[in-house]
Amino acid sequence: MNAKVRKIIPQILTLAVVALIFGFFTINAQTNMENRGIEFGYGFLSQESSFDVQFSLIEYDGSHSYARAYLVGLLNTLLVAFIGIIISTILGVVIGIARLSPNYLIERSATFYVEFFRNIPLLLQIFFWYFAALRALPLPQDADAIMGVFFLTIKGLFVPRFVWENLDIFLYSILAAIISMIVIKNYARKLQENEGKQIPLLYISLGLFIILPLLTFLVGGVSLSFEIPVIKQLSTTSFVYEGGLGIPPELIALTLALALYTATFIAECVRAGIQGISKGQKEAAASIGLTPNQVLKLVIMPQALRIIIPPTTNQYLNLTKNSSLAAAIAYPDLVLVFAGTALMQTGRAIEIVSITMFTYLSISLSISVLMNWYNKRIAITEK
């Protein structure tokens, strides 16, 4: 028996056993479901759901289908993940850099933050923000207006709603601003490469981005007004705000808890990334006459990012998956709406759990693909 065959046989055997186990589980589940009179199928997705959901990004009520309820849950999950990732990234970068600050107070505070928030279980933090912190908020009738138009109450944060006219023109102007920014950036790079001249790129871009959309208000007929929330009495002691936009406290608590928790891990990734660059790089860059800002932007960060991105991707994935803890505090995410209420009402456990698992898998893989693409782009091109 040669070495090749010897290597392959155990692998084939392993594969066969794995296939056997999967096959066995499938057949077992099928037999048991048949015995117990449970049907299998995805037809229920088109049935009327007949339950309402507290918070939805798309139009939905109980007269829509289970498929629509699934979409509502999915979008709510993506919303939390999206906001959470943005906040945790900003916070993580700031804290990570602060951890390296020469200022003792800043460095210590950042260290305390990281050690505190990453060592308390996430579910506990979610409960804290929901039941302890948010519960300390006033009832709607006792809430003081923040800047006259924001109301932070136990029933949620009520903010003015934008009422646009000719919104499309405004959006086109932003698109135009972005395109011209890219054109100018390319021009500036050529100028730098060919003639060694630099133009104040940041100021020009910023100017474009502000002035172009602003112009549409003056000449494009775009106008923006606000619908300010107004308090409404429901009974002698209960009140609620109407009009404007209500952000449920469940969303605020969940996002806050996820972002604060994940930021600690991202901060550590950032710190590790920056510390992973040898001092010589910084000194060499300074010796050829780059300013400290340029050193950070042109020499340190591009190298540090290569170390930061892969572990940060893990944190993004964690945050997204952790958002399923929403069920504990009534935020209607995918798990609560679909794998919770819909599962209960239909009793289709295997179908719904499989769809939910596949959905989370797809979200996670998409984030991975995106981050891997970004990682490749900034990686050293080796010859």
Added chain:
Amino acid sequence: MFKYIKQLTSFVAMVAVLFAFSTEAMAKKSKTLKNTQKKGFVRCGVSQGLPGFSNADASGNWTGVDVDVCRAVAAATLGDANKVKFTPLSAKERFTALTSGEIDILSRNTTWTLSRDADIGLTFVGVNFYDGQGFMVRKSSGITSVNQFKNGISACTNIGTTTELNMRDFFNSKGISYEPVAFEKADEVVAAYDSGRCDTYTTDKSGLAAQRTKMQNPDEHIVLPETISKEPLGPVVRQGDSVWEDIVRWSLNVMIEAEEYGITSSNADSMKNSENPAIKRLVGAEGELGAAFGLDNEWSLRIIKQVGNYGESYKRNIADTGILPDRGPNQLWTKGGILYVPPAR
């Protein structure tokens, strides 16, 4: 090569174990009773804590009318009402736990509906509590009827229950817009409502009465008089074992019929000398009632002696604890209620 052999053996062992488990699950005829007697305890699914129905005290003793159904089955099949293993389940988990065989009886304030009975491999065996969905509000709100609800009201409730569906039907029929806030566990619903997150808390009226006792100031809350749905709560078993189904059904029926004939845990033994043949049958002094289930003839006597009749169970768990002193519809048909069971003969 030795390494592979070791790996292989562990795989084979795993597969063997899996098959050993499966022959039991795959058997065409379910043998719940046989398994129960072999294990020596009844596997019963209950709530995670609902005073009066199924609630564990500090030392882990379960009490409640739902708990008593399982105890009755244990008394009938194993001879000891304490031989029950209770599994606390959330509303979401309960049916899966039953259909997957983790428990053999689900006695967890579960509403009997057509779709549950027909669709998901379950069989409801009877009703041990007639309930209906209601609303709780703060007394200070001045609300005394559901007709005073206004657009924008927020309602806290549990997910995975008929409550969510009834609530929608109710608010839609009244044309009121509302904000449903649905939690997975009852304790969190209570905490959220109690702190002012919601204007009203809706679930079965018995549940409202029970949960009210858990609030910071129970006196500050009232349950509105209106009932918006029928919620017949009862024990559930897996489909496909009609003998087990009959045992659970008649364990409950015996408790109710015992009350009808005035048989209690204290006088059950002396009832053997009764003149009434119906009473004699219930205490096992006449007829062969147990044989049909494969049980002895004193199965019903043990239920009455160890658990008591329905009235005793209600009084002990629901009335004396101050949850619902008035029996309402859960009174015998002979006394103006709707408890009416087929005769045990």
